[in-house]
Amino acid sequence: MTLLSCFELGIIDALRETPGMTAAKLGAAVGAKPDSVEQLLFLLVKEGFVAYDEGSGAYSLDALAGVAKADLQRALTYMNMIKVVALRQLFYLTDSARTGALVGLKELYGSEGTLYGAVAEHKDLRESWATLMDAVTARIDPWFFDNIDIPAGAQVLDLAGNTGLGAIHAYKLKASPGLRVTTFDLPEKEDECLANFRKHGVAEHCSFIGGDVFEGVPEGFDVVLIKHFLDMFDKDDVFKILESVNRSLQVGGQVKILVPVYPENIKDSDNYNVDFFPAFFIGCTMGQGGPQKLSTYRRWLEECGFTVTKTVVKNPADIPPDVIPVPAVLCATKDPH
Amino acid sequence: MTLLSCFELGIIDALRETPGMTAAKLGAAVGAKPDSVEQLLFLLVKEGFVAYDEGSGAYSLDALAGVAKADLQRALTYMNMIKVVALRQLFYLTDSARTGALVGLKELYGSEGTLYGAVAEHKDLRESWATLMDAVTARIDPWFFDNIDIPAGAQVLDLAGNTGLGAIHAYKLKASPGLRVTTFDLPEKEDECLANFRKHGVAEHCSFIGGDVFEGVPEGFDVVLIKHFLDMFDKDDVFKILESVNRSLQVGGQVKILVPVYPENIKDSDNYNVDFFPAFFIGCTMGQGGPQKLSTYRRWLEECGFTVTKTVVKNPADIPPDVIPVPAVLCATKDPH
Numbered sequence: 001m002t003l004l005s006c007f008e009l010g011i012i013d014a015l016r017e018t019p020g021m022t023a024a025k026l027g028a029a030v031g032a033k034p035d036s037v038e039q040l041l042f043l044l045v046k047e048g049f050v051a052y053d054e055g056s057g058a059y060s061l062d063a064l065a066g067v068a069k070a071d072l073q074r075a076l077t078y079m080n081m082i083k084v085v086a087l088r089q090l091f092y093l094t095d096s097a098r099t100g101a102l103v104g105l106k107e108l109y110g111s112e113g114t115l116y117g118a119v120a121e122h123k124d125l126r127e128s129w130a131t132l133m134d135a136v137t138a139r140i141d142p143w144f145f146d147n148i149d150i151p152a153g154a155q156v157l158d159l160a161g162n163t164g165l166g167a168i169h170a171y172k173l174k175a176s177p178g179l180r181v182t183t184f185d186l187p188e189k190e191d192e193c194l195a196n197f198r199k200h201g202v203a204e205h206c207s208f209i210g211g212d213v214f215e216g217v218p219e220g221f222d223v224v225l226i227k228h229f230l231d232m233f234d235k236d237d238v239f240k241i242l243e244s245v246n247r248s249l250q251v252g253g254q255v256k257i258l259v260p261v262y263p264e265n266i267k268d269s270d271n272y273n274v275d276f277f278p279a280f281f282i283g284c285t286m287g288q289g290g291p292q293k294l295s296t297y298r299r300w301l302e303e304c305g306f307t308v309t310k311t312v313v314k315n316p317a318d319i320p321p322d323v324i325p326v327p328a329v330l331c332a333t334k335d336p337h
Numbered sequence: 338m339t340l341l342s343c344f345e346l347g348i349i350d351a352l353r354e355t356p357g358m359t360a361a362k363l364g365a366a367v368g369a370k371p372d373s374v375e376q377l378l379f380l381l382v383k384e385g386f387v388a389y390d391e392g393s394g395a396y397s398l399d400a401l402a403g404v405a406k407a408d409l410q411r412a413l414t415y416m417n418m419i420k421v422v423a424l425r426q427l428f429y430l431t432d433s434a435r436t437g438a439l440v441g442l443k444e445l446y447g448s449e450g451t452l453y454g455a456v457a458e459h460k461d462l463r464e465s466w467a468t469l470m471d472a473v474t475a476r477i478d479p480w481f482f483d484n485i486d487i488p489a490g491a492q493v494l495d496l497a498g499n500t501g502l503g504a505i506h507a508y509k510l511k512a513s514p515g516l517r518v519t520t521f522d523l524p525e526k527e528d529e530c531l532a533n534f535r536k537h538g539v540a541e542h543c544s545f546i547g548g549d550v551f552e553g554v555p556e557g558f559d560v561v562l563i564k565h566f567l568d569m570f571d572k573d574d575v576f577k578i579l580e581s582v583n584r585s586l587q588v589g590g591q592v593k594i595l596v597p598v599y600p601e602n603i604k605d606s607d608n609y610n611v612d613f614f615p616a617f618f619i620g621c622t623m624g625q626g627g628p629q630k631l632s633t634y635r636r637w638l639e640e641c642g643f644t645v646t647k648t649v650v651k652n653p654a655d656i657p658p659d660v661i662p663v664p665a666v667l668c669a670t671k672d673p674h
Contacts, residue, residue, distance in 0.1 A: 008431040035571035039615035234372035278376035
């Protein structure tokens with residue numbers, strides 16, 4: 001929060017524009033007392049983000065001067081999301097773990113249900129959350145579709161496909177004659193989804209089916225995409241989803257899964273996914289869920305009647321250091337009985 | 338919060354009593370879903386607090402097994418204080434820095450003023466804060482009095498001495514014939530302070546004067562103690578306090594100051610005081626203030642008419658790693674004009 005606050009106050013922008021300002025000048029420029037500016041900047045000096053000249057009392061950007069704008073924007077989007085969606089909510093983590101409900105969301109927003117419901121009602125949550133998720137999807141979807149095959153002319157179902165963005169990406173990135181992609185999600189998503197298909201010029205090739213994954217998955221599809229979804233649930237619900245998808249497919253039918261994974265060696269100290277996700281899922285977004293290891297998802301798929309044909313974990317070296325999830329692709333086909 | 342939650346849920350106590358429990362057994366024992374227990378424990382396994390046996394799924398205490406009870410209690414007191422007094426409040430840090438007011442305390446508790454006012458009204462804040470502060474005072478006061486001289490028979494004023502604990506410590510640890518210690522604080526502290534003097538059998542040697550430091554400091558004292566106080570204010574108020582104390586003293590009169598200090602080298606990465614205090618003071622306790630370097634306090638004392646006669650900074654190696662402040666003692670005497 002100290003770092004984010006220096007951005008929110010406008011201190012960093014002021015220093016970018018006018019290097020060499022003192023705490024007194026910065027305070028006047030951003031509308032805060034110089035003493036507070038000085039206190040907050042101690043940490044940024046310690047960490048080498050900002051430089052301080054003891055003699056003149058002048059501050060200037062240090063490491064922050066060299067961060068590309070897009071990188072900075074992405075990191076700030078993450079920091080803002082953590083502030084808005086997680087910081088206060090985590091006060092109630094213990095109660096959330098006990099009850100399986102988002103006690104923080106209830107206390108702070110009067111909201112029942114999950115974050116996905118709350119974002120529809122609350123602008124601050126929506127702006128903070130949607131901005132991040134759009135950025136994540138834009139970055140990860142191309143990588144996902146690069147790593148999966150979709151047979152020419154396949155009938156594809158995008159499970160829990162929200163308002164159609166995944167279907168649009170699927171059609172555009174894997175186009176083939178006869179390819180058809182159907183978004184499956186709650187009926188209230190239909191209008192916005194169909195509007196999105198028209199806006200992106202894919203209305204001829206994409207369609208929508210309304211329903212609830214936990215009440216059954218539509219049949220007649222060759223490939224089911226399950227993106228950003230399994231990590232939202234505890235094991236019993238993951239099994240319900242995978243078994244339901246399995247029942248909907250013919251033998252040999254395929255699933256293509258995109259999911260964040262924990263490292264196989266949980267003690268890997270370079271990986272901070274287990275620092276973040278358990279509290280985030282249990283206390284802030286779902287009241288349950290959280291990623292698993294790739295080997296766990298592999299085992300669960302096999303226990304639900306699939307043969308895993310391919311797995312890919314994104315190389316952590318290719319993920320910017322401010323981005324938390326390490327995504328994986330699992331491809332599997334439905335076993336004969 | 339993930340670590341603290343594992344304590345709050347009772348997971349750590351359960352494992353201490355019955356090592357080798359699985360997530361299923363732990364979940365049943367503490368009243369949480371095994372999936373959530375497993376998710377939260379990932380981080381504790383990563384950090385080596387808890388051990389996990391992959392084959393049997395059994396958890397047991399790892400490093401936590403070897404932590405002495407008193408050490409653990411102290412660290413948990415800190416963690417609880419940070420949760421209750423700081424976690425949610427820091428969401429509003431930027432607004433607090435802009436306004437110099439504790440916006441988080443207002444939003445969350447409807448409380449105007451500082452944390453010191455709010456603890457009187459709100460039990461959760463008081464329990465969390467007072468428990469920590471009592472532990473801090475019990476640990477630091479003996480070190481402070483070890484490092485200062487008080488002339489035999491001196492008349493001592495404990496500035497902003499609250500309900501008398503500092504005066505009691507001063508009398509007991511520095512007793513001499515004729516020594517008299519007076520607590521100076523807001524008039525509403527008088528009854529509790531005098532009751533404390535009686536309870537500790539020092540009523541003959543200790544007294545109370547009601548007043549406000551910013552409206553004047555009583556005269557006639559040889560030594561003024563200023564403990565845990567200067568760090569609560571911005572420079573202009575620190576100067577008001579020091580100048581007011583200076584005016585109250587005869588030439589050669591002494592001040593003995595206890596205050597947390599930042600390291601002289603702000604970039605010292607072993608020291609995390611600048612990580613914690615700026616946000617804590619500005620966003621959670623005062624809406625202003627924060628420690629300074631020892632050299633800054635020295636300079637300020639000199640600018641306010643004192644000669645610094647002695648400084649001691651507690652050796653960080655003697656401070657348990659979970660304790661944040663690094664305390665310092667500054668002794669000074671009033672200059673001739």
